[in-house]
Amino acid sequence: MNIEVSTLAHSMLADLHNNNNNYGKAIPGHIPRVPPNIRNINRAAYDPKVLSIGPYHHGKPGLQAMEDHKKRYLREFLTYMPGELEKLEKLNSLIYSVRTLEEKLLSLYNQPLNIERDDFIKMIVLDGCFILRLLIKIRVRLESEADAIFEVVPLLRRDLLLLENQLPFFILEKLYELIPKPNSIQPFPTLKEMAFAYLTMKLSTDPIALNNLEAYHLLHFYDLILLPKPRDHLIFESNQNAPSTVPQASKQEEPGIKITAKKADNFLEVPFVEGKLQISCLEIKDVAIPIFRNLIAFEQCCPTAGNHLTDTRFMDLMV
Template sequence: MTEMGSTTIEGEAHVINIGEVNKDLLASMHKKLSQTPTLLSNSAGRRSCCIFKVPQSLIDINGKSYQPHIVSIGPYHQGEPHLKMIEEHKWKYLASFLNRIKNNDLGLEDFLMAVKPLEMKARECYSETIHLNSDEFAELMVLDGLFIIELFRKVLGVVKSDPEDPLVTMTWILPFFYRDFLRLENQLPYFILECLFDLSKFPGENPSPSLATLALHFFNNTIQRPDKDIAKHHSLRGMHLLDLVRQSLIPSEIRDHPVNANIPTHVIHSISKLRRAGIKLKAVKAESFLVVKFRRGVIDMPTINIEDFMTSFLQNCVAYEQCHSSCSKHITTYATLLDYLVNTAKDVEYLCDNNIIENNLGTDGEVARFINNLGKDVGFDIDACYLSKMFNDVHEYYRNSWHVQWASFKYTYFDTPWSFISAFAALILLILTILQTLYTVIPYYDH
């Protein structure tokens, strides 16, 4: 039946009233159907996309660990007021660089022309739509890219720097560069840096180090690895600087390690529980802190220095591995291992006493909080991680009742001198009580 311009269709189960559709609403919905996402672009799921805005869930946990504190690199934080100081010095560095190469038949236009063909490929590296026109985007890539390269060269003495350059001489600035250059939201595509680096080399740089060597030596001022470890990565390429340093810390012995994802993997307990089961942790020397092994009741772990740079680096590596669908999850696996091992400040104290952690961050409680936050709200496939066999081996050892009972007895009565003295005194008291009882009973039976 029809009533006041509307139609009622009666069915067995329900009644549907069909009235006139608001044409403005209809037009608005059709417009939205054709819109392209900008906050997470269509290219965000591709392998080529590697520079992401960090998910809000991780920001809620780790705060400003993903945002630059002193220098903006790339489009995400461009123009933010607190980064203006270094923005001015970028132009000073660019002018100094152009003046240095003016006799090599190269000018600013050559660098702009070099990055122009790479524009679309570079835009697709960002998970969000970049609202810059073609000229603005090229300017940003050249300005930020050459600033990074020139800073590398000056800090490492590849080219002569101004003895009064505050970016090099003021001791508080460089530590912020180390951290800001390795924040996920603060990256340039590595192929852009390579393009600018190759074009900017000149005869005075002889022998000329590769971009990877230059970058890794720059960050080695804080990571501090032997030169021979860096030399192995002369030709290493990353998606950006964060990925380059991340990859350089993954030795081939674990990068190429086969994983049997068909075998269910078990989580392991905290240090306090493992110790009660007789499992110890021992500091060892290795190429990377990622090389963790278990043998005969001992977990071998290389020393890691927990301080401002390392906490920021680990947090941004985990965020990158969470966002990039195609990269390995080695740092996430290591972060999860630490999260399993550490529940309290006491666990951190044990790791510090055994030289597995060098605590340059704060109290043991602060380190424990950092470790627990590092593994929080993180997607992780334990069956497909590089430590899956180690987790299972520790679990099997822990399940062995003989190990647990004997270790628990030792832990309870022989862990400290005072517990041993107490146990020994109790044993003596028990023996004296038995002897006294015997001396009392024996004369009775003699009669």
């Protein structure tokens, strides 16, 4: 074999390994960066405004103010421990639980991350405990005094639902098992019950189904709770052909199909009843636009997530 060719082959192989950024990989639970072709449409929609979660935006100057709140929230958890030794032991258990899952955690993010090992562990502990403390404060209102962070709850909700601002749900659940909780509230809500309350501003009417959801992260969890409940009569049998296109509303009216507006908890439910296609009115406020963009980006980057929001072409055709 020609030496020059062999050298070039080795060089190309090394370059391929160095550029392993996970784009396009169907890794369950993978938390990708937003691909450039999506990000360039509206770059601001994918960047956090006040809060960094996870490694992608960690350490950015404009997000440093929230780092003090993360430390404060971890301190608040530790105040439930009776003494300094117990606090140290509890903190050690949190760190150990993350360290044992370090390789799994790292595999879910695009590389390289340019963060030291200990800093990565510290970040996961602080970010995870911050999310948990925030959910608890919102759900059960532990504190009688006002928390300054409540003033930016809408922005926090926005930032917690960015694709590049996610922690794997399994690490949140692991930390939730370990964090000290007040004895005054029994039984304590599950993590998914608290996340549902925070993201929807209401309590779940079906906690069993809710707690059975398998979510990769908070954004995926929100995507799942937006899904309408399956209806058997709306499922096409294997010998039937589902429509490949959606005629315009004006053309639907001609054979007697009526388009009517309806109020519903889930805007994705579009029932067809007695010749009427019932479509929910959807008002998207400015703060919600980035959330919808990130849901769509998630679905496009995660083949197993489905595409019920991605197919915006449906709305174009129906209007």
